[in-house]
Amino acid sequence: xxxxxxxxxxxxxxxxxxxxxxxxxxxxxxxxxxxxxxxxxxxxxxxxxxxxxxxxxxxxxxxxxxxxxxxxxxxxxxxxxxxxxxxxxxxxxxxxxxxxxxxxxxxxxxxxxxxxxxxxxxxxxxxxxxxxxxxxxxxxxxxxxxxxxxxxxxxxxxxxxxxxxxxxxxxxxxxxxxxxxxxxxxxxxxxxxxxxxxxxxxxxxxxxxxxxxxxxxxxxxxxxxxxxxxxxxxxxxxxxxxxxxxxxxxxxxxxxxxxxxxxxxxxxxxxxxxxxxxxxxxxxxxxxxxxxxxxxxxxxxxxxxxxx
Amino acid sequence: xxxxxxxxxxxxxxxxxxxxxxxxxxxxxxxxxxxxxxxxxxxxxxxxxxxxxxxxxxxxxxxxxxxxxxxxxxxxxxxxxxxxxxxxxxxxxxxxxxxxxxxxxxxxxxxxxxxxxxxxxxxxxxxxxxxxxxxxxxxxxxxxxxxxxxxxxxxxxxxxxxxxxxxxxxxxxxxxxxxxxxxxxxxxxxxxxxxxxxxxxxxxxxxxxxxxxxxxxxxxxxxxxxxxxxxxxxxxxxxxxxxxxxxxxxxxxxxxxxxxxxxxxxxxxxxxxxxxxxxxxxxxxxxxxxxxxxxxxxxxxxx
Amino acid sequence: xxxxxxxxxxxxxxxxxxxxxxxxxxxxxxxxxxxxxxxxxxxxxxxxxxxxxxxxxxxxxxxxxxxxxxxxxxxxxxxxxxxxxxxxxxxxxxxxxxxxxxxxxxxxxxxxxxxxxxxxxxxxxxxxxxxxxxxxxxxxxxxxxxxxxxxxxxxxxxxxxxxxxxxxxxxxxxxxxxxxxxxxxxxxxxxxxxxxxxxxxxxxxxxxxxxxxxxxxxxxxxxxxxxxxxxxxxxxxxxxxxxxxxxxxxxxxxxxxxxxxxxxxxxxxxxxxxxxxxxxxxxxxxxxxx
Numbered sequence: 001x002x003x004x005x006x007x008x009x010x011x012x013x014x015x016x017x018x019x020x021x022x023x024x025x026x027x028x029x030x031x032x033x034x035x036x037x038x039x040x041x042x043x044x045x046x047x048x049x050x051x052x053x054x055x056x057x058x059x060x061x062x063x064x065x066x067x068x069x070x071x072x073x074x075x076x077x078x079x080x081x082x083x084x085x086x087x088x089x090x091x092x093x094x095x096x097x098x099x100x101x102x103x104x105x106x107x108x109x110x111x112x113x114x115x116x117x118x119x120x121x122x123x124x125x126x127x128x129x130x131x132x133x134x135x136x137x138x139x140x141x142x143x144x145x146x147x148x149x150x151x152x153x154x155x156x157x158x159x160x161x162x163x164x165x166x167x168x169x170x171x172x173x174x175x176x177x178x179x180x181x182x183x184x185x186x187x188x189x190x191x192x193x194x195x196x197x198x199x200x201x202x203x204x205x206x207x208x209x210x211x212x213x214x215x216x217x218x219x220x221x222x223x224x225x226x227x228x229x230x231x232x233x234x235x236x237x238x239x240x241x242x243x244x245x246x247x248x249x250x251x252x253x254x255x256x257x258x259x260x261x262x263x264x265x266x267x268x269x270x271x272x273x274x275x276x277x278x279x280x281x282x283x284x285x286x287x288x289x290x291x292x293x294x295x296x297x298x299x300x301x302x303x304x305x306x307x308x
Numbered sequence: 309x310x311x312x313x314x315x316x317x318x319x320x321x322x323x324x325x326x327x328x329x330x331x332x333x334x335x336x337x338x339x340x341x342x343x344x345x346x347x348x349x350x351x352x353x354x355x356x357x358x359x360x361x362x363x364x365x366x367x368x369x370x371x372x373x374x375x376x377x378x379x380x381x382x383x384x385x386x387x388x389x390x391x392x393x394x395x396x397x398x399x400x401x402x403x404x405x406x407x408x409x410x411x412x413x414x415x416x417x418x419x420x421x422x423x424x425x426x427x428x429x430x431x432x433x434x435x436x437x438x439x440x441x442x443x444x445x446x447x448x449x450x451x452x453x454x455x456x457x458x459x460x461x462x463x464x465x466x467x468x469x470x471x472x473x474x475x476x477x478x479x480x481x482x483x484x485x486x487x488x489x490x491x492x493x494x495x496x497x498x499x500x501x502x503x504x505x506x507x508x509x510x511x512x513x514x515x516x517x518x519x520x521x522x523x524x525x526x527x528x529x530x531x532x533x534x535x536x537x538x539x540x541x542x543x544x545x546x547x548x549x550x551x552x553x554x555x556x557x558x559x560x561x562x563x564x565x566x567x568x569x570x571x572x573x574x575x576x577x578x579x580x581x582x583x584x585x586x587x588x589x590x591x592x593x594x595x596x597x598x599x600x601x602x603x604x605x606x607x608x609x610x611x
Numbered sequence: 612x613x614x615x616x617x618x619x620x621x622x623x624x625x626x627x628x629x630x631x632x633x634x635x636x637x638x639x640x641x642x643x644x645x646x647x648x649x650x651x652x653x654x655x656x657x658x659x660x661x662x663x664x665x666x667x668x669x670x671x672x673x674x675x676x677x678x679x680x681x682x683x684x685x686x687x688x689x690x691x692x693x694x695x696x697x698x699x700x701x702x703x704x705x706x707x708x709x710x711x712x713x714x715x716x717x718x719x720x721x722x723x724x725x726x727x728x729x730x731x732x733x734x735x736x737x738x739x740x741x742x743x744x745x746x747x748x749x750x751x752x753x754x755x756x757x758x759x760x761x762x763x764x765x766x767x768x769x770x771x772x773x774x775x776x777x778x779x780x781x782x783x784x785x786x787x788x789x790x791x792x793x794x795x796x797x798x799x800x801x802x803x804x805x806x807x808x809x810x811x812x813x814x815x816x817x818x819x820x821x822x823x824x825x826x827x828x829x830x831x832x833x834x835x836x837x838x839x840x841x842x843x844x845x846x847x848x849x850x851x852x853x854x855x856x857x858x859x860x861x862x863x864x865x866x867x868x869x870x871x872x873x874x875x876x877x878x879x880x881x882x883x884x885x886x887x888x889x890x891x892x893x894x895x896x897x898x899x900x901x
Binding site for chain 3: 356358378379381382384385386388390391392393394395396397401405406408409410411412413414416420423427453455457458485486489492
Binding site: 035036037038135136137162164165166167168169170191192193194195201270271274275277278279281282285287288289290291292293298299302303306 | 341343468471473477499541581584
């Protein structure tokens with residue numbers, strides 16, 4: 001699949017403060033999560049992608065064309081920023097139609113698109129209220145509406161779920177997945193890792209201006225050799241189970257959980273381990289309560305790669 | 309009983325915020341959930357002794373919520389959602405100041421401020437001016453001022469808001485540590501369900517000014533029938549066929565999780581047998597529970 | 612035998628105290644913050660200039676013989692009487708410096724708490740609204756009293772010391788109460804004035820401008836309207852004029868403006884009342900907002 005967004009040796013700094021250093025990657029259609037600690041360069045990266053900043057070195061190309069100063073390309077991108085910078089005195093409707101007018105649509109089309117966008121985010125009833133009277137969740141939704149109003153192929157979202165209650169989050173995630181199913185390219189940045197996990201397993205991890213990891217989270221986890229895989233098993237006879245693995249060379253560590261009926265195993269060779277585990281379960285008719293991989297998730301990958 | 313309220317009512321002018329709230333909470337950590345506008349902040353304010361309810365009564369830590377509000381405020385720590393600090397002060401002065409206002413003698417407040425700042429991870433930065441603090445540090449500072457007077461009840465409003473993944477992790481661990489000290493009760497209001505699942509043993513769901521659900525998280529989420537979540541490596545379709553021939557129903561969700569509904573008379577070992585027969589490895593095996601999100605959606609009714 | 616300290620949260624085993632003045636930490640912190648402001652110490656010192664000058668004046672008045680060679684008409688030169696004190700208390704420079712100090716110590720008193728959302732931290736403590744306001748007001752009390760009551764008493768006392776007799780006290784028995792009374796008037800008025808303005812905005816700079824502007828502008832308005840209407844009553848527009856008028860009344864001197872003195876008192880108390888009402892409503896509004 002060809003990359004929709006492509007960066008080559010992308011670097012940006014502010015005076016002598018580093019923003020981004022030598023980033024070359026491609027983002028394909030679908031949902032990609034963007035994560036990193038504060039100050040890592042995420043906002044710089046997003047601003048470069050949306051053409052708000054000019055790279056010091058390198059380039060950003062969208063659908064094959066460089067975007068710096070190519071305003072027509074902006075019509076294909078929708079951006080929902082994290083910050084709340086609104087003109088408080090205008091209504092939601094005015095805000096939305098005002099922004100849509102930049103894309104060169106006819107008046108009728110602007111109206112139609114604005115109505116559709118408001119309907120999608122459920123703000124039709126409040127469209128004539130001044131933004132000053134909007135609650136936090138409503139502001140978030142109107143921001144999202146302006147990001148999708150012009151039907152962009154590429155949608156870039158910075159902390160889109162903040163301020164929404166759990167149902168609002170669920171709706172928005174559903175919406176984002178709909179857009180993915182339509183073939184669009186969506187980049188979502190968030191600090192709340194479980195929320196990214198709910199949307200996608202493809203991530204880009206930035207730290208100190210560099211890309212630490214990119215790809216499917218499970219494959220990324222596989223690549224981290226310094227941390228063997230951790231597998232937790234809850235069963236009726238933890239020690240008995242442990243005894244079956246003590247002699248296996250691919251088991252690096254075994255320790256027992258605090259509750260007494262679980263054991264935690266570390267291994268580099270998951271294939272061998274699981275093969276044997278499945279065998280043992282049947283052989284000993286073990287009453288298995290739970291088998292989980294507690295560190296096969298985004299938080300663990302983040303901790304291992306970024307360090308504490 | 310650390311907290312008990314009966315039939316609380318409160319309105320801001322014409323807007324009804326609380327419409328008959330009954331609540332009983334004991335020790336440990338409880339999560340307070342609800343859509344925006346459900347009345348969470350109002351309930352918190354009444355429990356904090358900020359507001360007097362229009363109708364209804366109750367006790368917080370044994371003190372009456374109408375007549376003993378200052379006494380409640382002595383033993384309660386509040387970590388607000390918004391950013392709040394005092395410009396021109398350093399962390400130690402700030403924390404000690406609020407300790408004093410809670411009634412601590414000056415020297416004790418100072419001593420305790422240092423302790424608490426180390427505890428929340430601001431030890432190195434405690435002499436710096438608050439104006440120089442990052443968002444994550446300000447969040448911890450809020451927690452510090454809530455803890456300085458050693459409250460028996462702690463209200464945390466969106467404690468991980470604005471924190472990066474490390475920050476979230478650390479604050480959640482702090483809260484877990486605090487709530488495991490068995491004599492501090494913690495009430496957390498948050499929209500991040502993953503956080504509530506990690507820390508809380510009880511949950512209260514508010515909707516439209518009433519309590520829509522309340523109870524132990526474990527109980528509210530347990531399902532009576534046998535539903536298992538599996539992840540396997542190998543020939544999935546063959547595996548599914550095997551299971552279906554046993555009378556199980558198999559669904560596949562996002563992220564390649566298989567949901568297996570097993571008839572009551574079957575043993576879970578049969579899943580492993582089926583796996584062996586179709587040459588797949590079972591790599592993830594969990595008895596399913598309702599997700600907190602589904603519980604929330606079901607209780608609040610909308611959608 | 613050995614002990615170790617467990618990591619993790621530890622309890623505090625002290626006891627909470629009931630303070631006689633629960634608002635005292637607020638005042639102490641407010642004063643500290645004022646002193647930390649840039650240039651504050653400079654302005655604070657400069658505002659004692661009139662006190663120093665008047666103190667020297669008292670010294671000279673007693674030692675008139677030594678300075679006879681400098682002065683021609685020594686008898687009428689410096690008389691230490693209520694007029695002397697009234698001149699100190701209502702001199703333009705001192706009043707202006709007090710307004711300056713209000714800016715440093717008072718502009719941010721409530722405005723900063725509004726801006727940084729600190730009110731919810733205060734009110735989740737067992738202190739009431741009254742304590743909060745009293746604590747904040749006491750910061751202003753401190754600085755204004757330092758410029759009025761303290762120098763007033765020092766000047767009074769030093770006159771007694773230098774002259775070696777109690778003539779000042781017996782000659783003008785109401786002078787001491789007048790000093791205290793006028794100091795109290797200025798102090799209370801400025802506290803209400805500053806707190807009102809500080810509670811109206813979240814931005815300390817706006818409040819700074821307001822504190823100055825209202826004081827200066829009130830005088831300008833007086834000047835302009837006097838030019839047009841030539842009525843002495845327009846002096847009621849000017850805050851400075853009201854202070855001077857009230858000061859003259861309290862110290863029993865000739866009124867500088869040709870209208871009944873009690874009107875100035877009414878203006879000043881009126882402003883205090885308005886301020887109290889607005890403050891009450893403003894803080895309640897914040898407590899209750901979603």
